[in-house]
Amino acid sequence: MVTHKLLQVVCLSIVIAASGSFWTSASAEDENDYYRIVSIATPESQSESRDPNWKPSDDGIALEVSGIAVLSPSRVAVAIRKGEVWLLDDVDRVTGEGETANSVSYHRFANALHEPLGLLQQDESLITVQRTEMTRMRDTNGDEVADVYETVASGWGVSGHYHEYAYGPKADGDGNLWMTLNIGMGLKGEQLTKIIPDAPFGYLQAAWRGWGMKLDADGNLSPVCAGMRSPSGLGANAEGDMFYTDQQGNWVATNSLNHMRPGAFFHHAESLASMNLPESTIHGVEEIPNGVAFPEAVKRFPQMQPPAVWFPYKKAGQSATDIMLEKSDGGFGPFAGQLFVGEFTQAAINRVFLEKVNGEYQGACFPFRRGFASAVLRMAQAEDGSVYVGLTNRGWSSLGTSPYGLQRLMWTGKTPFEIQQMRSKPDGFELVFTRPVDIKSAGDVRSYQMSSHTYLYQSSYGSDEVLGRELTIEEAIVSEDGLRVRLKVDGLRELFVHELNAHGIRDAAGNSLLHRKAFYTLNRIPR
Structure with missing residues (x-):
């Protein structure tokens, strides 16, 4: 097809x-x-x-x-x-x-x-x-x-x-x-x-x-x-x-x-x-x-x-x-x-x-x-x-x-440790997890990497990622129940894809994420 x-x-x-x-x-x-x-x-x-x-x-x-x-x-x-x-x-x-x-x-x-x-x-x-x-x-x-x-x-x-x-x-x-x-x-x-x-x-x-x-x-x-x-x-x-x-x-x-x-x-x-x-x-x-x-x-x-x-x-x-x-x-x-x-x-x-x-x-x-x-x-x-x-x-x-x-x-009935949701905020993103996180790893900004890019609109086939930029995560705030992390990110751009790699996150038992990457299409920044 x-x-x-x-x-x-x-x-x-x-x-x-x-x-x-x-x-x-x-x-x-x-x-x-x-x-x-x-x-x-x-x-x-x-x-x-x-x-x-x-x-x-x-x-x-x-x-x-x-x-x-x-x-x-x-x-x-x-x-x-x-x-x-x-x-x-x-x-x-x-x-x-x-x-x-x-x-x-x-x-x-x-x-x-x-x-x-x-x-x-x-x-x-x-x-x-x-x-x-x-x-x-x-x-x-x-x-x-x-x-x-x-x-x-x-x-x-x-x-x-x-x-x-x-x-x-x-x-x-x-x-x-x-x-x-x-x-x-x-x-x-x-x-x-x-x-x-x-x-x-x-x-x-x-x-x-x-x-x-x-x-x-x-x-x-x-x-x-x-x-x-x-x-x-x-x-x-x-x-x-x-x-x-x-x-x-x-x-x-x-x-x-x-x-x-x-x-x-x-x-x-x-x-x-x-x-x-x-x-x-x-x-x-x-x-x-x-x-x-x-x-x-x-x-x-x-x-x-x-x-x-x-x-x-x-x-x-x-x-x-x-x-x-x-x-x-x-x-x-x-x-x-x-x-x-x-x-x-x-x-x-x-x-x-x-x-x-x-x-x-x-x-x-x-x-x-x-x-x-x-x-x-x-x-x-x-x-x-x-x-x-x-x-x-x-x-x-x-x-x-x-x-x-x-x-x-x-x-199978077993719940994987995953980023369940990724929500946009005026100054970054909120991550919601399927299991409580380890507070130390989740609160460390070094546990995350983020970048953004967009594409060309063109008549030729597809597009490479263009106008890429590494982003600075200034703060990671963990909720009391351990199910949410608020990332404050400098340099958000509308109509850009924001790529997250949560490589350092662990759950309360020390397990890493089943999948550590997410891609958020930020068409509009909440006001």
Whole structure:
């Protein structure tokens, strides 16, 4: 689902080896003490699938998971890239190593779909976004096979370019369904007959490419916001607001998490090809700055909104994917209400803490769990708090031992020593920990290092970190309960990423942090 330069593919292992600083304070084995990964086997024969109507290929099911919906404690539905939806029963029985395909039964619910890239349960139906439409699938005769395929929404432009993916849907807090549309890259030949004529700035794109779309309760599909490159992940936070992730490339400095709302523009300038269409929510863009530092670009480009969170490239992943809200209320550890973001290249999951400052979202990203068998593309949480993780490295290479699969991530019940939250303050940051800290180490400013940087906004591929600066931590004040540390920091800068390394922190028992790094995107300093 993700495409990048061939050079990056060739150098993948070198890049990962050279960029391990985000993970250096914890190994996959350490993480396994707290969050265990369990593989769900895929059947290789008709008898193993328990589906009498299935005639598999010689290689069994290619479980390139592109969508997941948890239907009950024991049943999960998965969409796969080749255009099918499967029902998996007894998945809750897979709790440890050594499980076989016979532990889970597979039943094909739907087929003949065109590259479904999401899955959502609504009432008694399943909804997916195919390349050209949002589709509702229903079983009306009780045989657990879809016999009605209903077009719920359509109308966006498709030129035939391979990169014109369509993702979703996900529901917001009001029940609206959201989807995102990939930009087309380097259109040519017959594809050019499908582009918007006389588009602004001469951009060559089909209608609404690079936009986020919303389907309301009345069935109206409308464009909401723009500037997306490869927005393969979307999801709502605890307040019901919708976010999407984007991936580094032209116009996109590094991976990012963005708050979707009407009239917002984010990164990719070619999405402005649709700006003059009647339903556009973005108007009046006269200049697109190119090759300037991001804070300067925001000043010169008033329609452009900064990401809520930047994921520094290589340090915090290389291809952000799905967004999942942790809403188990304690079934998945001490991170309730936070967002988890899939990572394609590094076969991992990162964690995000968000807060609102002056009415806008910003926050910090943290490492969480690596070591999955392939690229993490989709995630869905079960009622018991465990998380089903859909894998496929189709389109680009990733770490891991398999090209695709389905795994389950389970909390062991042990609480890791982590920075649970990182909050901005007028003179620095407040760190909240999952366990009480050792007062001596936490109160020593030498236990911390902090720096800040930003990026270039430019049409070329990605951006290095620019305008970097080491910051001075003047004071570290520990709360009486040992769960909070207030860092007073000299030199805070708005629209800069502030990188923290809490290398010297220990808990009350003398243990170091499982993950010592955090990256806070400081768009606004509280006043």
